[in-house]
Amino acid sequence: MTVSNTNSQTATEGTDYDAVVVGAGFSGLYQLHRLRDELGLSVKVIEKADDVGGTWYWNRYPGARCDSESHIYCYSFNEGIMEEWQWSERYPEQPEVLEYLRFVADNLDLRKDIEFETEVTSATFEEETGTWVIETDDGETVSSQFFITAVGCLSTPYVPDFDDIDAYEGETYHTGKWPHDGVDFDDKRVAVIGTGASGIQVIPEVGKEDIEHLTVFQRTPNYAVPARNSPLDDETWAEIQRNYEEIMADAHDDRAGFPFDSIRQTAEDLTMEEVEEILEPRWKEGGWRFLAAFEDLLINRDTNEKISQYLREKIREAVDDPETAEKLVPTDHYYGTKRPPLHTDYYATFNEDYVSLVDVTETPIERFTPKGIQTGDGQVHEFDMVIFATGFDAMTGTLLQMDIEGRNGVTLDEKWADGPNTYLGLGVHGFPNMFTVTGPQSPSVLSNMPVPIEHHVEWISGTIADLREEGTRYIEPTRAAEEDWTEHNMDLAEQTLYTTVDSWYMNENIPDKPTVFTPYPGGVDMYHDIIREVKEKGYEGYMLANSLDDLGQAGDTPDLSIFEVMEMLHADPDMDLTDLMEMTAD
Numbered sequence: 001m002t003v004s005n006t007n008s009q010t011a012t013e014g015t016d017y018d019a020v021v022v023g024a025g026f027s028g029l030y031q032l033h034r035l036r037d038e039l040g041l042s043v044k045v046i047e048k049a050d051d052v053g054g055t056w057y058w059n060r061y062p063g064a065r066c067d068s069e070s071h072i073y074c075y076s077f078n079e080g081i082m083e084e085w086q087w088s089e090r091y092p093e094q095p096e097v098l099e100y101l102r103f104v105a106d107n108l109d110l111r112k113d114i115e116f117e118t119e120v121t122s123a124t125f126e127e128e129t130g131t132w133v134i135e136t137d138d139g140e141t142v143s144s145q146f147f148i149t150a151v152g153c154l155s156t157p158y159v160p161d162f163d164d165i166d167a168y169e170g171e172t173y174h175t176g177k178w179p180h181d182g183v184d185f186d187d188k189r190v191a192v193i194g195t196g197a198s199g200i201q202v203i204p205e206v207g208k209e210d211i212e213h214l215t216v217f218q219r220t221p222n223y224a225v226p227a228r229n230s231p232l233d234d235e236t237w238a239e240i241q242r243n244y245e246e247i248m249a250d251a252h253d254d255r256a257g258f259p260f261d262s263i264r265q266t267a268e269d270l271t272m273e274e275v276e277e278i279l280e281p282r283w284k285e286g287g288w289r290f291l292a293a294f295e296d297l298l299i300n301r302d303t304n305e306k307i308s309q310y311l312r313e314k315i316r317e318a319v320d321d322p323e324t325a326e327k328l329v330p331t332d333h334y335y336g337t338k339r340p341p342l343h344t345d346y347y348a349t350f351n352e353d354y355v356s357l358v359d360v361t362e363t364p365i366e367r368f369t370p371k372g373i374q375t376g377d378g379q380v381h382e383f384d385m386v387i388f389a390t391g392f393d394a395m396t397g398t399l400l401q402m403d404i405e406g407r408n409g410v411t412l413d414e415k416w417a418d419g420p421n422t423y424l425g426l427g428v429h430g431f432p433n434m435f436t437v438t439g440p441q442s443p444s445v446l447s448n449m450p451v452p453i454e455h456h457v458e459w460i461s462g463t464i465a466d467l468r469e470e471g472t473r474y475i476e477p478t479r480a481a482e483e484d485w486t487e488h489n490m491d492l493a494e495q496t497l498y499t500t501v502d503s504w505y506m507n508e509n510i511p512d513k514p515t516v517f518t519p520y521p522g523g524v525d526m527y528h529d530i531i532r533e534v535k536e537k538g539y540e541g542y543m544l545a546n547s548l549d550d551l552g553q554a555g556d557t558p559d560l561s562i563f564e565v566m567e568m569l570h571a572d573p574d575m576d577l578t579d580l581m582e583m584t585a586d
Contacts, residue, residue, distance in 0.1 A: 025054015027150035062205035156397035163367035185209035194389035228286025255523035257451030318347035333501035406431035419516035423477030481541030493517035
């Protein structure tokens with residue numbers, strides 16, 4: 001860390017707020033609380049919805065349900081909230097998660113500092129004043145010292161550019177932007193396009209409605225493990241409460257943010273029968289415990305192939321028609337390399353005679369017609385309603401839509417033309433005093449989201465507190481730190497099976513988007529060690545300054561031995577982290 005002491009000025013000079021935060025979901029609410037209530041800063045949160053909730057405000061489609069268990073899909077920072085709130089189900093539905101976030105907002109009196117129904121259209125770092133100027137869709141502007149994005153990783157719905165899509169005259173909906181007053185399905189012919197996580201949740205629920213027919217258009221079959229949802233009775237909840245501190249500590253120290261222990265390091269040396277004996281109890285238990293059965297699932301092809309084979313047979317057993325079953329069996333990717341959904345009655349839905357499956361790899365969607373969809377075989381499928389379960393412009397989509405401009409007039413869109421480059425997924429070189437909560441190149445979507453959210457919010461808040469205590473005006477990653485972190489992210493990804501398949505993790509669902517693995521694959525635990533060490537080393541990889549001239553001269557050769565440490569630790573998890581740090585530190 002290098003600090004310049006020239007042109008010192010107070011943090012609030014010439015600004016409307018100390019910090020502006022974009023988004024009022026899990027990230028934005030906690031960020032507001034930490035900055036306002038614990039640091040005493042003036043904070044404004046800007047939210048385009050008319051209520052809190054983030055993704056749980058918009059995703060109201062039938063079947064929308066959290067796939068992390070409710071008692072760990074929540075904040076851990078406030079004991080009062082943890083004691084007062086009681087979840088009703090193992091996996092809460094969208095309305096309950098939204099109600100939880102409303103409860104938190106009210107409990108902490110957060111709404112008074114949130115501007116609802118307002119969308120950020122641009123954010124510009126003005127070098128003359130050294131402040132961020134944020135413009136909104138109502139034409140208003142506000143300025144702040146710090147600009148923090150808390151927009152979520154899956155918040156910009158995506159619909160492919162199908163030919164003649166505007167010609168279709170029926171109802172259309174996207175799962176990520178569902179009508180708040182619901183949808184009438186009675187006696188309608190319904191199409192669902194997409195069999196990712198949202199499609200796998202919405203398809204069984206639509207199938208239970210009083211519809212005439214349901215047609216599912218599938219590009220890529222997915223591995224889905226049963227959730228085994230159930231109510232949480234008072235006795236179960238009391239047991240959770242008794243052990244809550246230990247449960248949350250385990251979650252925050254886990255690779256994926258879950259308090260689940262692996263059964264075995266590898267399945268490489270086991271027979272298929274032995275693997276089945278291990279997997280069957282976790283299959284019956286359901287949920288993410290299945291994913292955690294073997295530690296090397298996502299780095300060892302032999303282990304993964306055995307688990308994938310087990311899942312393929314489970315799909316074949318669940319679907320009555322052999323031809324339909326084979327269409328639903330994934331053969332082009334390893335389990336977990338695409339987002340691995342949980343399901344309730346997904347495969348059984350295809351046993352109904354009013355449900356049909358169209359494999360668009362065999363008969364692609366050619367174009368929309370006024371009455372429906374024409375496929376490559378010339379058939380026109382007529383529908384009253386089309387539901388797009390086609391996912392999101394993930395990780396960077398919402399950030400790039402905001403027209404963010406940093407120093408020297410460089411926009412984030414220009415900066416990330418070849419893919420995102422960040423330092424720690426928290427900051428970007430050339431964008432002073434900007435922080436991205438669970439930004440690209442952080443664990444985020446590869447984990448139980450509230451855990452990395454809390455890590456990020458607490459790190460950002462602690463950093464701002466340190467800057468104010470030292471009277472330091474600006475913080476920005478160096479170019480070298482950013483380049484090394486991007487290289488480190490890519491190196492780790494290439495050691496996994498993630499890069500063996502096209503997925504939205506790789507940006508492959510969006511045309512013309514650079515192909516690059518976007519989340520951080522090293523695990524929440526490793527990542528948390530890294531950001532903690534960066535702070536303890538005096539913000540290694542950052543330039544801290546009190547003038548923009550000094551900031552612009554930030555050194556490009558920081559000591560980044562910590563990345564060497566983490567790569568060594570990744571290769572040999574039994575190595576002692578403290579010893580490694582001593583070996584590689586200057």
